Amino acid sequence: MSNTVLYTVISLSGLGAIAAVILYFVAQKFKVTEDPRIDEVEDVLPHANCGGCGYPGCRQFAEACVKADSLEGLFCPVGGNEVMARVAEILGLEAVEEEPRVAVIRCQGSFENRPRTSHYEGATTCAVEHALYTGDTDCPWGCLGLGDCVEACNFEALYMDEKTGLPVVIDENCTACGACVEACPRDIIELRKRNKKDRKIFVSCINEDRGGVARKYCSVACIGCSKCFQVCPFDAITMGNNLAFIDSDACRLCRKCVPVCPTHSILEINFPAPRVKKELVTTAGADSSGKTAGTKDTATGKKSSSGDSTETQNKND
């Protein structure tokens, strides 16, 4: 009996020893030497694995950074300049600063602004609806409202507004990774420069149809009238395909274009209500002053409310 135990122990220990020797040599032979800096860089990255940098995940991006001779063209939109500076420090390279960006929705085709002409009940994804027809409105360019962008967002920076049927960007959460831009079958979402206090001015429409046709689908469509183009002192606005486009790098946020737009398709976001105009209104009458007061509260808020502010402003003009 005791012999059996002894033999078992001896034979198993022997096997273990042989295996250990084999494993040692195999490990030596097939040793993979990896640059330790890859781990270091990866630790600094945000671990979002969102693909916003153009690589499948943070690990691959770290590998690419370590391999590269300069950080030109390599940028983690989630971590931003801060993280890139740390990456540069680890690698002894120079960080390439990039302007922080944020996603904007270039469509205001809410239920109110854009009448529904049919009822869609297929698979609930914009990609399928886009392949089938113009969607439940007649606008072949506008938002389909089924939320492929919300689905694609890894940072809870988008939600669907049930009142308007349009997605809304939460500026604080948006990392400009571009997942929503990729997901939108109609290319409505654009990454624009994140200005001070998240202030933005942009043409919230991508309808390339002629003005009269565009207005038939949607009351707030850009009709390509060029009024904003004429008024812009900084040449930030270009006209093309019956559309105005404001270059966010050239725009100096003077807001001259906002009141001249006849269809209110230029949006100003996160601006305080203009003070001078408020005084004008108070002298004009009690009714509208109540309105402006409300606008002042909301104008610092989110996108949907700033539409109102442009409206009141125009009336005042």
Add this chain to the structure above:
Amino acid sequence: MQKYQLKTFPKGGVHPAENKLSAGSPIKILPLPERVVIPVVQHLGAPAEPVVQKGDTVVAGQLLAQSKGFVSANIHASVSGKVFRIEERFDASGYKRLAFVIDRHDDTWDPAIDRSDTLHEHITASREEIIRKIQEAGIVGMGGATFPTHIKLNVPKGKKADILIINGVECEPFLTADHRLMLEKSKELMVGIRILMKALGVDRAVIGIEQNKPDAIDLLSSLAEKSSGITVQALKVKYPQGGEKQLIKAITGREVPSGALPVDVGAVVHNVGTTLAAYEAVQKNKPLVERIVTVTGKSLQEPSNFLVRIGTPVAEVIEAAGGLPEDTGKVVLGGPMMGKAVSKLDIPVTKGTSGILILPDSEAHRKPVQPCIRCAKCVSVCPMGLEPYLLMSLGQHQLWDKARRERALDCIECGSCSFICPADRPLLDYIRLDKMRIGALIRKEKKAVS
């Protein structure tokens, strides 16, 4: 007692209610519309290029747009009148596309076109002439796929067709356009078959007809006895027997391999409507400017079959069949299985419009989607041997590479899976998405290579 020896395809298939309401209604000629809208894309492939201008006066049968590119087809005027505009108009694609808007004056035809009913049985044209005439006439597959016919007739070098299959199956429920055509234009159809046989250089043609059209089987069988090489094959009723690959399998027993063309197994399939159009093009110089359209639906006053000029608004065709019923929930172009619901009624009838189906509100809506219960019914009905539940979830998770390996591109979009699914899942919607994205991937790869 069985009168014929029946064949069918072995794998999958479903049996939707037939509802051939308009089968007994002879083809009527639709009153000419005052204005037609003729899109430059009515076929699979590149848009045709306009050759007339705004303000030009055209006669019926005149060329409006010249085919451009290899896969493309000519477009002709279907009425005589003045080109009011060439602009973007909504059509069956669901989007606006370039179209000719023509205000009709009268009904003058191009003098070269023979519009009489006389039957020209003698085929004088050579093989090349036949193909050229069919190409000039802008003929496309009229079963609904609208693939340009002349390309299918030009058998590529190194391949050889040995059998022509004429598709008279019409397996879509409700539709009866092909059935009526076989009954009323049978003699012309037989000449058309001989023309296509000559063009392909084959000496054998089989007309495939489902058993639910016994009158057409009898009539065409008696005519086929008189001409050598042509036979009629009765088929069991099963959807989607009218699919090209299913029909080849049912009639010849040959299976078209994944990614291959029917001609790779020696077979070429043409629809009866296409065959008649080929007869008219070759023997009577008539381009494809009108087609037979079934207007049907349980709530419709008079389900009928009309001979409709291309470009006629769908609303006018419905009006002629008794008008749009009040409880209409959906109007579908094509049949209930493969047709597409439309959001507007002023869109035109095009070369591929085989039917207009009106569904009452009670039958028009999809049921709420439930979770997949893994019953595998979709797998067992898929005539292509695919796994629709898997392709759908790959589509939902955007795994296009995997979907490609699972042969999503083999899907013929017959809709059997969505039809049978007890959980009412939108299987085909996602498989179509798979196919589109895989197509984009392939184009990208090709671009990278070149």
